[in-house]
Amino acid sequence: MKFMFTYDLMETARNTNQWLGATARAFASYPAVAAVPHPMIGMMKAWGEVTERSFSRMVAKPSWDIPSVTAEDGRDHVVSVETVIDKAFGNLLHFKVSGRKPRDRRVLLVAPMSGHYATLLRKTVLSLLPDCEVFITDWKNARDIPVSAGKFDIEDYTLYCAEFIRHLGPDIHVIAVCQPAPLVLAATAYLAEEEPAAQPRTLTLIGGPIDPEANHTEVTDFGRSVTMGQLEQTMIQRVGFKYAGVGRLVYPGLLQLASFIAMNGATHAKAFTDQIFRVARGETSDQDRHNVFYDEYLAVMDMPAEFYLSTVERIFKGREVARNRFVVDGRQVDIGRITNVAVKIVEGEEDDISAPGQCLAALDLLTGLPDDMKAAHLEPGAGHYGIFAGSSWRNNIRPLVLRFIDANAKPQGKARRAKPSVVAAE
Incomplete structure (x- = not known):
């Protein structure tokens, strides 16, 4: 998998999901659409907001934001x-x-x-x-x-x-x-x-x-069950043209994140489902427990x-x-x-x-x-x-x-x- 194609494919999937979330949020926010008295409009907006924020976090380095x-x-x-x-x-x-x-x-x-x-x-x-x-x-x-x-x-x-x-x-x-x-x-x-x-x-x-x-x-x-050859073939990719490290062999952050989430998939799925319902009810903020944790957890870097x-x-x-x-x-x-x-x-x-x-x-x-x-x-x-x-x-x-x-x-x-x-x- 030492190809730019696979690296760019993952970035494309991330970018697409971010765009889908932004589109759903924007569509559900139109005054004409919001006038439709149907609960699914609010759920669409909530899903879009959570999805856009989640996938946009993955390529942004969090701020230290140290108070006085x-x-x-x-x-x-x-x-x-x-x-x-x-x-x-x-x-x-x-x-x-x-x-x-x-x-x-x-x-x-x-x-x-x-x-x-x-x-x-x-x-x-x-x-x-x-x-x-x-x-x-x-x-x-x-x-x-x-x-x-x-x-x-x-x-x-x-x-x-x-x-x-x-x-x-x-x-x-x-x-x-x-x-x-x-x-x-x-x-x-x-x-x-x-x-x-x-x-x-x-x-x-x-x-x-x-x-x-x-x-x-x-x-x-x-670490004990896989060979080094298997790791090199399945985990290592080349950075695409979008970044300054183009051509560098890396273990991509997005691939690492997929592994992190897979270890506790059911827990993460429930956390995001619950957050969508909280957003739909207007019970969230930038500093709520879910956002504070996932702003950091989803921000990954290539090794x-x-x-x-x-x-x-x-x-x-x-x-x-x-x-x-x-x-x-x-x-x-x-x-x-x-x-x-x-x-x-x-x-x-x-x-x-x-x-x-x-x-x-x-x-x-x-x-x-x-x-x-x-x-x-x-x-x-x-x-x-x-x-x-x-x-x-x-x-x-x-x-x-x-x-x-x-x-x-x-x-x-x-x-x-x-x-x-x-x-x-x-």
Whole structure:
């Protein structure tokens, strides 16, 4: 399927559905049609509105839309999004709170490159801004990156993370959410060997597949059951002429979205059916629960083909990080070389993407790290999304992570070694 034709066919189908929704909404809004006393006119308009909005979301990057932050002076301070580093496949952003004294806690959120934009972590950013200086990795949509920019696989991703950490300095606290957990762990090990002074103070890994075989899910079963040839033939396509990345091999966002929805098809079908009826009754708004969730969920981005394929082959099939055999830039990194970076693992009891045990496997790889610098937390009843953006994150996990950061904020030394980790005892 490495053809522009299949890529453009999907975009054509999306564009057609968006047009059908817009047409139905416009037709049902004509005064003459609205004068017909029939309930199906209202249903047609509602269907058109929901359909148009749903399919138009799929090609638009959501806005960060960060509101002002109230500081200790009692005033609201405007938040601006600044680009600290601009690279071909991703940027390092800083959420600067204007006029506020910089916070001592400096946090780097490493967002996943798994089909959605970094804005998936918007609620995580909002929850951390009052107490931290927040930075985030903002990965770019592969369809917009010219072929001349070259490849981008998991080794490149790891080197990007290492560069961002090095740039922010050794007082940074890194939080990796989901997919980047094994690669950020490898990036830290890479720095431990190449530039020990550049390592972060702490590393928090949230629901990531360090060892996919530790506890199977549908995601890991899929990775084990298909061959790399099958994946390359069925999932990879070339970007069409509509975008700057024309000709680049990608795993298309629309194809990923189809897979996401298929995993819980009945749930999504009910959600959209209910929304159509709510629109027909006039009970919706731009900020209602359905729109807020699906504005983000349906906004998908293309992944570079080499990144997707190398993730499946080396993280899920080969388990290179889990076996401590991961190679970066021609050199094998040793996770056991991490000796002075406090590491915390966060997992959700009901996580059906990175099941409990997959992320916890990182602690066994950290053979050079003292036990009092290791911590783990299993959140009862929490699913995958809840452990970094839902109520479980806000009410339980976020306070634990901040306490962990504070307990390990001082540079490595005797005083720090003597001080027990607050979270390790939880």
